[in-house]
Amino acid sequence: MLSVLTEFWQSTGYALMTWQQALMLIIACLLLYLAIGKKFEPLLLVPIAFGMMLTNLPLAGLMEGASTLIKSVDPESASMLMEPTAKALESGIPIEIYTETPGGLLQYFGKGVKLGIFPPLIFLGVGAMTDFGPLIANPKSLFLGAAAQAGIFFTFIGAILLGFNAQESASIGIIGGADGPTAIFLTSQLASHLLGPIAVAAYSYMALVPIIQPPIMKMFTNKQERMIKMQQLRVVSKTEKIVFPVLVTLIVSLLLPSASALVGLLMLGNLLKESMVTDRLSKTAQNELMNIVTILLGISVGATAQAEYFLKLETLKIIVLGIVAFGVGTGSGVLLAKLMNKMMGGNAINPLIGSAGVSAVPMAARVSQVVGQKENPSNFLLMHAMGPNVAGVIGSAVAAGVLLTLFN
Incomplete structure (x- = not known):
C-alpha cells in the first residue's frame, strides 16, 4: 500500500x-x-x-513540441505489417516506422505569435476601434507621436552597451513604444528566444501606464503648463477620414515594406469603420475577432514565460531597460510638447498631451486627461491627447519597420 x-x-x-x-x-x-x-x-x-x-x-x-519516434523494423516482423511494407522488407529495402506524438495545446496557440499572425490581427481590431479624427484635425500631433518613440532608440543603445546583440537590442527597445503587439511582432522575427520576458514586460508596462506616467509628466511640467486649456478641434469631414487610412498605407508601406503587415491591417480596420458600408465587418473586427485573438495572444504570451527561460539575469536587464524605454518615451513627448508650446506663444499646447505619444491606446490619453483635470477641473484634454496617442500607434509600427529593415 x-x-x-x-x-x-x-x-x-x-x-x-x-x-x-x-x-x-x-x-x-x-x-x-x-x-x-x-x-x-x-x-x-x-x-x-x-x-x-x-x-x-x-x-x-x-508547451511541449510534437515528437516523432523512429523505429526500425526487421524482416522477421514483416508478417505483422501491411502487405506493401512486408513486400518492401522481403526485397531487402530498409523500413522505418514513424510514430508522432502531438505537442501541447499552448505550443500550437504559440504558432500564431511565432508566425506573426496574432499581432496584425490585433492591429486590425485596434484600427476598427480608433478614431483618427483628432490626428487629422491637428497634424502637429504626429510630431508628438514620433517624439515618444525616442525611448525605443535610446534603449536600443543602452541594450547594446549591456552586451545584447543588435537584434536583441532592437527587440528590447521596442518596449518603449508601449505597444504589446508590435513588441511581439518584432521580437518573434529578430530574437524569438527573448519573446517571453519582452512580451511580459511590454504588456505589464502597458497595464501600469496610470502609475508610471504621472510622476514623469509632473517632473517635466509646472502647474501653469498643466493648467493650459486648448482650443476645440475642428470637425473632420468623412472624406478625410476615408482617404487617411488609404494614404497612410501607401506612404508607409512603400517606404517601409516590412511595416506593411502592421500598418496595413491597422488602416484596413479603420477603413472598415469609417467607410460606413462594412458595418458587419467593422463590428466583427472590434468585438468577436478582437476578443478571440486577445485571449489566444494573452495565453500564448504568458506561456512563453517558462521558468527555465524566464528566470535569468538577462530577464532582469530587459525589465529595467523596458522601464527606461517607457520613461524616456513619455518624457520625450512631454518635452517636445513644451517646446512646441513655447514656439506657438506659450498658451497653445498643454505639454501633458505629449505623454500620450506612446501607443498605449487609449490609456495614455486618459492619463493626460486625468492629470490635467486635477490641476484644472474645467480642462478637457482627452480628444487633444488622442491625436498624439493614435500617432504613437503608427509611430511604433514605423519604428518596428525601421528596426526590422536594418537588423533582420
Whole structure:
C-alpha cells in the first residue's frame, strides 16, 4: 500500500516542482491579483497570467513540441505489417516506422505569435476601434507621436552597451513604444528566444501606464503648463477620414515594406469603420475577432514565460531597460510638447498631451486627461491627447519597420 502511495505521489506535479516553477506560479498569481483586484488592464493581464501559470505546471506538457519516434523494423516482423511494407522488407529495402506524438495545446496557440499572425490581427481590431479624427484635425500631433518613440532608440543603445546583440537590442527597445503587439511582432522575427520576458514586460508596462506616467509628466511640467486649456478641434469631414487610412498605407508601406503587415491591417480596420458600408465587418473586427485573438495572444504570451527561460539575469536587464524605454518615451513627448508650446506663444499646447505619444491606446490619453483635470477641473484634454496617442500607434509600427529593415 505504501509503495502504491509513493508511486502515486511521484507521478504528481507536486513531487517534481522546482523552486523556479514555484516562483513563476507566485508571479502569475501576483499578476492575477493586479488584474482582478486592482483592475490593471484585466483584459490583457488575466490571460497572460493564466498562460504563465499553465506553462509552469510540472508534467502538464502544455508547451511541449510534437515528437516523432523512429523505429526500425526487421524482416522477421514483416508478417505483422501491411502487405506493401512486408513486400518492401522481403526485397531487402530498409523500413522505418514513424510514430508522432502531438505537442501541447499552448505550443500550437504559440504558432500564431511565432508566425506573426496574432499581432496584425490585433492591429486590425485596434484600427476598427480608433478614431483618427483628432490626428487629422491637428497634424502637429504626429510630431508628438514620433517624439515618444525616442525611448525605443535610446534603449536600443543602452541594450547594446549591456552586451545584447543588435537584434536583441532592437527587440528590447521596442518596449518603449508601449505597444504589446508590435513588441511581439518584432521580437518573434529578430530574437524569438527573448519573446517571453519582452512580451511580459511590454504588456505589464502597458497595464501600469496610470502609475508610471504621472510622476514623469509632473517632473517635466509646472502647474501653469498643466493648467493650459486648448482650443476645440475642428470637425473632420468623412472624406478625410476615408482617404487617411488609404494614404497612410501607401506612404508607409512603400517606404517601409516590412511595416506593411502592421500598418496595413491597422488602416484596413479603420477603413472598415469609417467607410460606413462594412458595418458587419467593422463590428466583427472590434468585438468577436478582437476578443478571440486577445485571449489566444494573452495565453500564448504568458506561456512563453517558462521558468527555465524566464528566470535569468538577462530577464532582469530587459525589465529595467523596458522601464527606461517607457520613461524616456513619455518624457520625450512631454518635452517636445513644451517646446512646441513655447514656439506657438506659450498658451497653445498643454505639454501633458505629449505623454500620450506612446501607443498605449487609449490609456495614455486618459492619463493626460486625468492629470490635467486635477490641476484644472474645467480642462478637457482627452480628444487633444488622442491625436498624439493614435500617432504613437503608427509611430511604433514605423519604428518596428525601421528596426526590422536594418537588423533582420
